[in-house]
Amino acid sequence: MxxxxxxxxxxxxxxxxxxxxxxxxxxxxxxxxxxxxxxxxxxxxxETVDERRERLARYLESVRGTLDLGGRTTDEYMEWIRGPRDDFDPR
The missing domain is CATH 2.10.260 (Pemi-like Protein 1; Chain: D)
Known part of the structure; x- marks a missing residue:
């Protein structure tokens, strides 16, 4: 340029x-x-705070459903990307 x-x-x-x-x-x-x-x-x-929130809400709605979790639940997906938690005892 x-x-x-x-x-x-x-x-x-x-x-x-x-x-x-x-x-x-x-x-x-x-x-x-x-x-x-x-x-x-x-x-x-x-932009006002409300305008930014509205713009964010429109963006989030536009990308809804575009992430493929591979059939996993949200918790299963989070464990898959982060690995198992050593500090959590699921008794």
């Missing part, structure tokens, strides 16, 4: 589409660890 004489850059279309950035959108560039730059939409920064 090249910076113009005016300090402008073009955000690639796939990124604009993914982030919902269009004409008139407000964006910020955030420095991370001294050199990496992150692009964030201003409206994400100014």
């Amino acid at each position: 090249r910076v113009t004489e005016k300090g402008q850059v073009t955000i690639p279309k796939p990124i604009r589409d993914k982030l919902g950035i269009g004409p008139g959108s407000e964006v910020d560039f955030v420095e991370r660890e001294g050199s990496v730059v992150e692009l964030v939409r201003n409206d994400e920064v100014s």
